[in-house]
Amino acid sequence: MNHRNFRSLAIAAGLALVGSSACAQVKIAYIDPLSGPFANVGEAGLKGFKEAAEILVNQKGGIMGQKLEYVGFDNKGSPQETQIQLKAAIDQGFRFVTQGNGSGAAHSLIDAVNKWNARNPDKTVLFFNYAAVDPTLTGEKCSFWHFRFDANTEMKMEAITNFMENDKKIKKVFIIGQDYAHGHQVAKAAKEMLAKKRKDVKVVGEDLHPIGKVKDFAPYIAKIKASGADTVITGNWGNDLSLLVKAAKDAGLKARFFTYYAGGLGTPQAMGASGNGKVLQLTEWHMNVPTKSTEKFALDFNKKYPGVYFYYLRVNTMTEMVAKAMNTAKSTDPKAVALALEDMRFPAENGEVWMRKSDHQMMQPLYISVFSKADGKTVKHDSEGTGYGWKTLASISQRDSQLPTACIMERP
Amino acid sequence: MEFIVISLLNGITYGLLLFMLSSGLTLIFSMMGILNFAHASFYMLGAYFAYQISTLVGFWPGLLVAPLLVGAVGAAIECYGLRRAHRFGHVAELLFTFGLAFVVEEVVHLIWGKVAVDYRIPAELDGTLFTLFDTSFPIYKGFMMLISVGMLVALYALLTRTRIGLIIQAALTKPDMVEALGHNVPRIFMLVFGGGTALAGLAGVIGGNAFVTEPGMAAAVGSIVFVIVVVGGLGSLGGAFVASLLIGCIQTFSVGLTISITDVFALIGVQLPEGSQVARLTITQMAPVLPYLLMVAILIFRPRGLMGARES
Numbered sequence: 001m002n003h004r005n006f007r008s009l010a011i012a013a014g015l016a017l018v019g020s021s022a023c024a025q026v027k028i029a030y031i032d033p034l035s036g037p038f039a040n041v042g043e044a045g046l047k048g049f050k051e052a053a054e055i056l057v058n059q060k061g062g063i064m065g066q067k068l069e070y071v072g073f074d075n076k077g078s079p080q081e082t083q084i085q086l087k088a089a090i091d092q093g094f095r096f097v098t099q100g101n102g103s104g105a106a107h108s109l110i111d112a113v114n115k116w117n118a119r120n121p122d123k124t125v126l127f128f129n130y131a132a133v134d135p136t137l138t139g140e141k142c143s144f145w146h147f148r149f150d151a152n153t154e155m156k157m158e159a160i161t162n163f164m165e166n167d168k169k170i171k172k173v174f175i176i177g178q179d180y181a182h183g184h185q186v187a188k189a190a191k192e193m194l195a196k197k198r199k200d201v202k203v204v205g206e207d208l209h210p211i212g213k214v215k216d217f218a219p220y221i222a223k224i225k226a227s228g229a230d231t232v233i234t235g236n237w238g239n240d241l242s243l244l245v246k247a248a249k250d251a252g253l254k255a256r257f258f259t260y261y262a263g264g265l266g267t268p269q270a271m272g273a274s275g276n277g278k279v280l281q282l283t284e285w286h287m288n289v290p291t292k293s294t295e296k297f298a299l300d301f302n303k304k305y306p307g308v309y310f311y312y313l314r315v316n317t318m319t320e321m322v323a324k325a326m327n328t329a330k331s332t333d334p335k336a337v338a339l340a341l342e343d344m345r346f347p348a349e350n351g352e353v354w355m356r357k358s359d360h361q362m363m364q365p366l367y368i369s370v371f372s373k374a375d376g377k378t379v380k381h382d383s384e385g386t387g388y389g390w391k392t393l394a395s396i397s398q399r400d401s402q403l404p405t406a407c408i409m410e411r412p
Numbered sequence: 413m414e415f416i417v418i419s420l421l422n423g424i425t426y427g428l429l430l431f432m433l434s435s436g437l438t439l440i441f442s443m444m445g446i447l448n449f450a451h452a453s454f455y456m457l458g459a460y461f462a463y464q465i466s467t468l469v470g471f472w473p474g475l476l477v478a479p480l481l482v483g484a485v486g487a488a489i490e491c492y493g494l495r496r497a498h499r500f501g502h503v504a505e506l507l508f509t510f511g512l513a514f515v516v517e518e519v520v521h522l523i524w525g526k527v528a529v530d531y532r533i534p535a536e537l538d539g540t541l542f543t544l545f546d547t548s549f550p551i552y553k554g555f556m557m558l559i560s561v562g563m564l565v566a567l568y569a570l571l572t573r574t575r576i577g578l579i580i581q582a583a584l585t586k587p588d589m590v591e592a593l594g595h596n597v598p599r600i601f602m603l604v605f606g607g608g609t610a611l612a613g614l615a616g617v618i619g620g621n622a623f624v625t626e627p628g629m630a631a632a633v634g635s636i637v638f639v640i641v642v643v644g645g646l647g648s649l650g651g652a653f654v655a656s657l658l659i660g661c662i663q664t665f666s667v668g669l670t671i672s673i674t675d676v677f678a679l680i681g682v683q684l685p686e687g688s689q690v691a692r693l694t695i696t697q698m699a700p701v702l703p704y705l706l707m708v709a710i711l712i713f714r715p716r717g718l719m720g721a722r723e724s
Contacts, residue, residue: 035521036526039526039528039626040527043527205670207696208696210700213632215623215632216426216622216623218425219422219423219663219665219667219668222415222418222422223668225547239624243623243624250548250550251418251549252540252547252548
């Protein structure tokens, strides 16, 4: 190699080095379905995360001067593919992952992360779960390397059944869910809690359908109708919920729906006027819960991404808490971040939240709301341009949402 | 009673949509001997074309234009691809259509993205047609049935009552003779393939907004149309019609039945051991697998299908 060539090479290498240190980043791998039947859910989530990182962290000084970035990895909703994507993320240098759509994938991820960390104690990985709600993830299978920012199924069902306890109109309940970990847990929790709180209520039917495969729910609606149920409980999400309520609307089913996820991702559009007063949801927040700055954040988000609507407040909470933990620990080492995140109390937009140390389950206020006509007052904002929005019926404080845990955590 | 009538209506609606899908497949097979693995991809193309047209000029023009476009795409594929593959025998053809299905899916990803598109039922068809036992029956389902039955009648008339139908039928059994009489046999085959794919496209136009228009929709129905063609008998239009209705009804009714496998065996006097996971499965949970069980049974006990003409 002659002298001149060598010199230009050296300059190029130097520039590359400078370039990479100037845009040093804290990167979090977002492993969720970006194709397949739940691609819409995964895409909306990723947009939410990116927006939260930009507005709530990067524009406020970032993480010790570095930028926070979320990068999408498509797991196609499958537990097997999740492990492949985790491997790909680790190979690319990611030390933090987040996932939410599907407890099956979350189980797979928690196992893989535990195994990886046991074998590579110097290159550990931390898992932030923003939506997979199977209680065992913070129960029997709890892990030091996993944090959950969403209320789990038992907490949600506890709140829903407490609400049902006082509603004497409810006589016959039908439970329908997706045939995987989450759907099973919802059905189990609903039956156990109803048996305790409302002995007079009869569970007249229970169905599990293949997840993401059913395109026409009319047969299921016919069955619900035939059972005479006045109330339906479902943990369905994404298209499985939109298509369910669409079929209920087409058949003119009059039963009320208690849901976890009716608030977004196309379901309000599928319901339209037919959901008025009939569809309820349990969430950590909705557009008509007063907040300091989320209202503006959400409106800006909806304007920036036409056709996608801001839905996950907990994504914002999680992003802020992770950034705070890193800034407090003055480190982006997963173990240091985990220790800073444990037991953290944080003033989130829906009230004070607490990351419980014993099982890494976050406690936060919850709201039960019903789909109602937007009136500019209590229902100030409508949902997804339908003219109908969410009206709060009951709120559950962070303290009241707490349930005991079965977690025996192994700590490194 | 209410449940039976409503489920029957649901089953027939779904069955008629399946018929629209499988009629094209069975037509192509009976006339050209090609088992078209990419058939459901044309169904998907129909839905996406109709969506694109509906965003520009509305639903109704799409109902006519989208199937024609799909048919044109199908004819072009026959003319420039399949005809060449045909020279190398049936395996090459099969592989060609198999690969085509993947190509179409990727093209759809590239053009319309991986997320479902918002293809909606037109406002004038969004409502209740009639109410039966206080369950309402949507107008759109009635519309789907109408289109499907109309298509069956038109197809039957075309094949048996018109001159072009006669030539098509003749070209299938005695292509050399038809060619000697001055007809362009390759062009007839191109028309048949284009026509068959246009039918799938039509099914896509009305199925896409009834359900969901997404890149996975071809894979979702791809296997069920083969079940219908096998059960009905390869190449039999009547068989495909009966099999479609049968499978539509099986799928809707099996969802409604809460009895478990243990109960089914108890009916014929066999007591299954308690506690086994499989024995506790209900018919509802097994609903997705039942059509395939039926196909296996048909292949074992009646290989030519319900109304098929040949043994293979």
